[in-house]
Amino acid sequence: KQISNDIAxxxxxxxxxxxxxxxxxxxxxxxSSIPLYALSLFLLMGFTDFLDGFIARKFPSTSTVLGTYxxxxxxxxxxxxxxxxxxxxxxxxxALVGLWIARDVGVFFGAYYLVKQETLKKAGSGNTKxxxxxxxxxxxxxxEASLLSKxxxxxxxxxxxxxxxxxxxxxxxxxxxxxSLCWITAGTTVGSTIGYIGGSSLQKSGNK
Numbered sequence: 001k002q003i004s005n006d007i008a009x010x011x012x013x014x015x016x017x018x019x020x021x022x023x024x025x026x027x028x029x030x031x032s033s034i035p036l037y038a039l040s041l042f043l044l045m046g047f048t049d050f051l052d053g054f055i056a057r058k059f060p061s062t063s064t065v066l067g068t069y070x071x072x073x074x075x076x077x078x079x080x081x082x083x084x085x086x087x088x089x090x091x092x093x094x095a096l097v098g099l100w101i102a103r104d105v106g107v108f109f110g111a112y113y114l115v116k117q118e119t120l121k122k123a124g125s126g127n128t129k130x131x132x133x134x135x136x137x138x139x140x141x142x143x144e145a146s147l148l149s150k151x152x153x154x155x156x157x158x159x160x161x162x163x164x165x166x167x168x169x170x171x172x173x174x175x176x177x178x179x180s181l182c183w184i185t186a187g188t189t190v191g192s193t194i195g196y197i198g199g200s201s202l203q204k205s206g207n208k
Contacts, residue, residue: 035167042082042164046157049075068142075153076104082160091163096182100156103193110196115141141204146195152188159185 052071056063080101087097118140145153159181166173195201 035164035169039161039164039168042161045078046161049078065139065142068144072143072145073108076108079153079156079160080104083156086160086163089167091166092159093182096186099186099189103189107193107196107201111143111201115139143201146192146201148188148195149192149201152185152192155181155185155188 056067056071083092083097083100086092087094122140159178162173162178162181165171166178
């Protein structure tokens with residue numbers, strides 16, 4: 001009957017069914033189990049990210065210049081979105097989340113500026129208006145994350161996982177552990193930022 005009413009009203013029945021199914025799932029979901037689902041989904045996404053990096057290292061032919069930019073960018077969007085959500089729920093301190101985001105924004109625009117300069121230099125004195133900064137076939141630089149930056153990302157992911165786990169009713173996270181990890185992660189965030197100054201994360205891409 002509902003589908004007939006939707007058709008009469010000019011509403012796509014498939015969208016109505018999808019919305020009804022989603023509403024039914026949310027309505028019948030035990031609120032106390034939501035953090036566990038969130039943690040499981042987060043760990044699954046973290047595993048797929050690790051698998052992606054492993055494949056790129058194991059089979060270098062699958063790695064591209066464009067991928068060296070897109071992969072860390074996707075990671076930072078993922079981490080920033082989750083950290084903002086956890087700050088909103090008071091699971092992470094605002095100062096730490098602000099430091100993470102400020103660092104990522106600064107690194108992003110700094111890398112873009114340096115790559116743009118190198119790309120324009122490569123193009124020469126000709127018409128540079130139509131030069132694409134992130135052309136995978138011509139961009140002269142690629143991103144090579146430092147060891148400290150990789151450690152920092154792992155610590156961020158671990159801290160977020162613990163923050164989500166702390167919301168699971170059956171799990172208790174020591175507040176002192178969370179506080180210690182927050183300070184350690186703040187230190188690696190600052191340290192990895194300093195390491196990026198001057199473009200040390202940018203290496204020759206091999207493009208001629």
